[in-house]
Amino acid sequence: MKSQVRVAILGATGAVGTELLELLESRNFPIAELKLLASSRSAGRTLPFRGEQLPVAAVGEDSFKNIDLVLASAGGTTSKAWAATAVESGAVVIDNSSAFRMNPQVPLVIPEVNPEAAATHQGIIANPNCTTILMAMAVWPLHQVQPVKRIIAATYQSASGAGFQAMEELKLQAQAILNGDTPPTEIFPYPLAFNLFPHNSALNEEGYCEEEMKMVNETRKIFNAPEMKISATCVRVPVLRAHSEAINLEFSEPFPVAKAREILSNAPGVRLVEDWQANYFPMPIDATGKDEVLVGRIRQDLSHPSGLELWLCGDQIRKGAALNAVQIAELVVGC
Amino acid sequence: MKSQVRVAILGATGAVGTELLELLESRNFPIAELKLLASSRSAGRTLPFRGEQLPVAAVGEDSFKNIDLVLASAGGTTSKAWAATAVESGAVVIDNSSAFRMNPQVPLVIPEVNPEAAATHQGIIANPNCTTILMAMAVWPLHQVQPVKRIIAATYQSASGAGFQAMEELKLQAQAILNGDTPPTEIFPYPLAFNLFPHNSALNEEGYCEEEMKMVNETRKIFNAPEMKISATCVRVPVLRAHSEAINLEFSEPFPVAKAREILSNAPGVRLVEDWQANYFPMPIDATGKDEVLVGRIRQDLSHPSGLELWLCGDQIRKGAALNAVQIAELVVGC
Numbered sequence: 001m002k003s004q005v006r007v008a009i010l011g012a013t014g015a016v017g018t019e020l021l022e023l024l025e026s027r028n029f030p031i032a033e034l035k036l037l038a039s040s041r042s043a044g045r046t047l048p049f050r051g052e053q054l055p056v057a058a059v060g061e062d063s064f065k066n067i068d069l070v071l072a073s074a075g076g077t078t079s080k081a082w083a084a085t086a087v088e089s090g091a092v093v094i095d096n097s098s099a100f101r102m103n104p105q106v107p108l109v110i111p112e113v114n115p116e117a118a119a120t121h122q123g124i125i126a127n128p129n130c131t132t133i134l135m136a137m138a139v140w141p142l143h144q145v146q147p148v149k150r151i152i153a154a155t156y157q158s159a160s161g162a163g164f165q166a167m168e169e170l171k172l173q174a175q176a177i178l179n180g181d182t183p184p185t186e187i188f189p190y191p192l193a194f195n196l197f198p199h200n201s202a203l204n205e206e207g208y209c210e211e212e213m214k215m216v217n218e219t220r221k222i223f224n225a226p227e228m229k230i231s232a233t234c235v236r237v238p239v240l241r242a243h244s245e246a247i248n249l250e251f252s253e254p255f256p257v258a259k260a261r262e263i264l265s266n267a268p269g270v271r272l273v274e275d276w277q278a279n280y281f282p283m284p285i286d287a288t289g290k291d292e293v294l295v296g297r298i299r300q301d302l303s304h305p306s307g308l309e310l311w312l313c314g315d316q317i318r319k320g321a322a323l324n325a326v327q328i329a330e331l332v333v334g335c
Numbered sequence: 336m337k338s339q340v341r342v343a344i345l346g347a348t349g350a351v352g353t354e355l356l357e358l359l360e361s362r363n364f365p366i367a368e369l370k371l372l373a374s375s376r377s378a379g380r381t382l383p384f385r386g387e388q389l390p391v392a393a394v395g396e397d398s399f400k401n402i403d404l405v406l407a408s409a410g411g412t413t414s415k416a417w418a419a420t421a422v423e424s425g426a427v428v429i430d431n432s433s434a435f436r437m438n439p440q441v442p443l444v445i446p447e448v449n450p451e452a453a454a455t456h457q458g459i460i461a462n463p464n465c466t467t468i469l470m471a472m473a474v475w476p477l478h479q480v481q482p483v484k485r486i487i488a489a490t491y492q493s494a495s496g497a498g499f500q501a502m503e504e505l506k507l508q509a510q511a512i513l514n515g516d517t518p519p520t521e522i523f524p525y526p527l528a529f530n531l532f533p534h535n536s537a538l539n540e541e542g543y544c545e546e547e548m549k550m551v552n553e554t555r556k557i558f559n560a561p562e563m564k565i566s567a568t569c570v571r572v573p574v575l576r577a578h579s580e581a582i583n584l585e586f587s588e589p590f591p592v593a594k595a596r597e598i599l600s601n602a603p604g605v606r607l608v609e610d611w612q613a614n615y616f617p618m619p620i621d622a623t624g625k626d627e628v629l630v631g632r633i634r635q636d637l638s639h640p641s642g643l644e645l646w647l648c649g650d651q652i653r654k655g656a657a658l659n660a661v662q663i664a665e666l667v668v669g670c
Contacts (some may be wrong), residue, residue: 150638154489154581156531156570170529174509194505194575195620196491198632198646203611207592207634216637229638233581233646235491238573240529246489246568248583257542276538285530297533299542302551303485303564311533311568 004032005333008067008091010082011074012036012056013045015164016096019322020071021049027326030333037063038074064089069332071325072096087123094125094328096321098210101126101218108221111327112268113140117222118331125328128222129214130320131155131234135245136222137293137319138312141267142249142260143223149306150229150250153215157199157234158284160241160316162187167240174238192238199234209234242284243320244313251306260298260308269319270295282313290315291323339367340668343402343426345417346409347371347391348380350499351431354657355406356384362661365668372398373409399424404667406660407431422458429460429663431656433545436461436553443556446662447603448475452557453666460663463557464549465655466490466569470580471557472628472654473647476602477584477595478558484641485564485585488550492534492569493619495576495651497522502575509573527573534569544569577619578655579648586641595633595643604654605630622648626658 007024011017017038024031036047036056043058057063059078064070064086072079072086073096080099087093100106107117108126113136118125128136131153139148159170166187173183173193183191189200201210208216211234220226237244249255265272271292273282282294293314301307314320342359346352352373359366371382371391378393392398394413399405399421407414407421408431415434422428435441442452443461448471453460463471466488474483494505501522508518508528518526524535536545543551546569555563572579584590600607606627608617617629628649636642649655 152487152583152636152638154568156491156572171513174528175513178506178510178513189614190618191620193509194573195618196572196574196579197618198614198616200614203614206637207611207632208637209614231583231636231638231642231644233489233632233644235579235581237491237531238529239531244531244570246570246581248487248566276542279524279533279535279538279544281533283525283530283532285526297542297568301487301566302541302543303487303566307566309566309568 004030006033006066006068007031008035008037008064008070010037010059010070010072011078012047013038013042014073015160015167015317016073016321018047019317020073020326021047023322023326025050029326029329030335035063035067061085064091067091069329070094071329073321083124092121092123092125092332094127094325096127096325098129098214100124101128102221108218109328110136110222110324111331112137114222115331118328125332127321127325127328128218129211130161130243130316131157131211131215131245132218132222133320133324134243134293134312134314135215135247136219137269137314138247138264138295138310139249140223141263141270142255145263146251146253146255148228148249149252152248153232154246155232155234156237156239156244158237158239158241158243158316159192161243170238170240192236194238196235196237199236239284241316242287242313243316244282244284244311247310247312248301249308249310250304254306255308257298257300257308264295264298269293272296274298281311284313287313287315289318291319293319339365341368341401341403342366343370343372343399343405345372345394345405345407345413347382348373348377349408350495350502350652351408351656353382354652355408355661356382358657358661360385364661364664365670370398370402396420399426402426404664405429406664408656418459427456427458427460427667429462429660431462431660433464433549435459436463437556443553444663445471445557445659446666447472449557450666453663460667462656462660462663463553465496465578465651466492466546466550466580467553467557468655468659469578469628469647469649470550470582471554472604472649473582473599473630473645474584475558476598476605477590480598481586481588481590483563483584484587487583488567489581490567490569491572491574491579493572493574493576493578493651494527496578505573505575527571529573531570531572534571574619576651577622577648578651579617579619579646582645582647583636584643585639589641590643592633592635592643599630599633604628607631609633616646617648619648622650624653625650626653628654
């Protein structure tokens with residue numbers, strides 16, 4: 001690709017869109033031109049980039065002319081509607097939605113895990129789901145040393161996964177409850193403030209929600225481990241923007257904790273956060289706004305001689321979405 | 336024991352103490368006399384019981400004279416200091432602290448699980464930890480039908496486990512954050528509002544906190560299953576007073592989901608909460624103030640042919656503490 005790239009952000013006004021803008025600027029992405037696209041509802045707004053206010057245009061048939069790279073983050077329906085148009089115009093689409101992730105023609109990429117997959121794209125590269133990315137960042141370095149046989153995950157997912165409005169609703173709910181009023185539930189089906197509930201994405205016949213199946217299927221695809229045994233319980237918690245995960249790993253033989261610690265302390269994009277004296281481990285507020293996935297509390301599984309338990313937190317909007325997409329873009333552009 | 340019982344509550348002004356008072360009244364416990372005891376700091380206060388205001392006295396050497404039953408809920412240090420005095424005075428002590436739980440002479444009782452153990456007491460009966468009780472209520476009925484080989488638990492624990500002041504601090508923190516101020520952290524080591532952190536009880540050499548080891552060791556003792564394989568990750572979340580748990584169970588052979596559902600829908604003290612059409616499952620706000628442990632999302636473990644996943648919520652102060660203690664008292668008294 002050219003050294004200076006003409007980029008469009010589709011869904012620029014959303015939680016991930018605005019983070020994409022910030023990252024393109026802070027990482028000094030080689031931009032020749034930046035076009036901000038959104039639904040007609042958001043058109044006419046402006047967003048700051050490199051000291052200027054850029055206008056947001058409504059996405060349309062001509063939006064992708066003379067665009068080299070599209071960072072799409074406007075949901076699956078919008079991606080399905082516009083990705084083909086963008087690719088036909090000659091752009092590479094890095095798609096943050098779930099629309100194409102399990103399509104065998106579409107690489108699903110975490111740059112620290114399977115960067116080589118990006119090169120096989122046919123116009124679209126999919127960005128994995130936030131919970132998948134965060135888990136994979138911690139598990140992959142261990143899996144390289146000794147294959148993981150089985151993963152059991154329980155998540156603690158922040159409001160940000162449901163967008164800006166969801167974060168706002170969480171705050172409004174908390175204030176309402178503190179005031180003794182009924183909390184509003186326009187975005188979430190139930191009050192999230194001072195409460196929590198299993199992730200409310202659609203359930204399959206076995207009772208797993210889409211979010212859980214993303215962790216199962218996307219991890220298998222990214223790791224190129226179609227037989228890997230994975231089960232997950234995904235839960236929405238009243239946290240603003242970083243996800244946490246309790247991960248139980250089973251190997252074929254014992255994996256010494258000290259070795260896991262050493263591997264993860266040197267793993268790219270991972271920060272080992274373990275202060276055993278102070279009883280201090282990864283927390284959402286410390287992961288917020290950070291690029292790294294914070295991993296800690298690595299311990300021998302008490303219930304299995306070849307098991308490890310670990311705990312992680314990662315910024316859902318950043319490494320869980322926008323940062324990973326920009327890193328894929330950097331791979332494509334060859335930064 | 337006598338049909339009308341002289342009862343003392345030690346730690347009457349705490350979160351569990353006040354719930355004990357409410358339960359003794361609502362369950363019409365056969366009380367001849369009720370004595371409220373607390374530290375000297377709380378002495379002089381009064382608490383309502385059966386339309387009267389009862390005075391709270393400071394606990395002392397003579398507090399247990401002519402008392403048949405002591406419900407102790409003032410922490411391990413207080414229990415260790417006074418339990419022997421109470422027993423020597425002829426009282427039976429039902430102790431909510433962790434002080435005596437793992438003492439081989441002391442039965443550890445959940446009335447729905449091991450009521451027979453209560454009869455073996457030598458003056459003290461221990462009330463298990465909240466996370467243990469809630470998990471055991473859901474797991475025991477299944478374990479009766481097919482022995483559980485292994486449990487992997489991840490908890491989502493409310494502020495109430497750390498007492499009244501912790502619940503108040505969570506609300507103060509939330510308001511401070513909403514106001515853009517620094518949240519107070521006098522009870523909790525870190526902000527809990529809009530955040531979460533691994534349970535901050537003391538860590539052992541393997542890196543497990545006391546709360547996690549309670550789930551391991553107490554469950555084994557209550558189930559009389561010293562070899563049962565259990566591992567846990569305990570996490571404090573910004574919820575006021577009900578705990579949630581994601582439980583992964585492994586059996587020796589497949590346990591049909593339909594059978595588990597049937598068993599749990601008939602289990603004492605358990606309510607099956609599963610509306611698959613509405614994507615509605617147990618939530619802390621629905622468990623708050625309820626006697627039953629809400630269990631749902633029972634599903635085949637995707638990572639193991641003989642595994643089940645389930646999700647539960649239970650009121651930490653009620654079945655997790657005060658209700659279970661009063662149920663033990665009812666066993667002792669023979670209600």
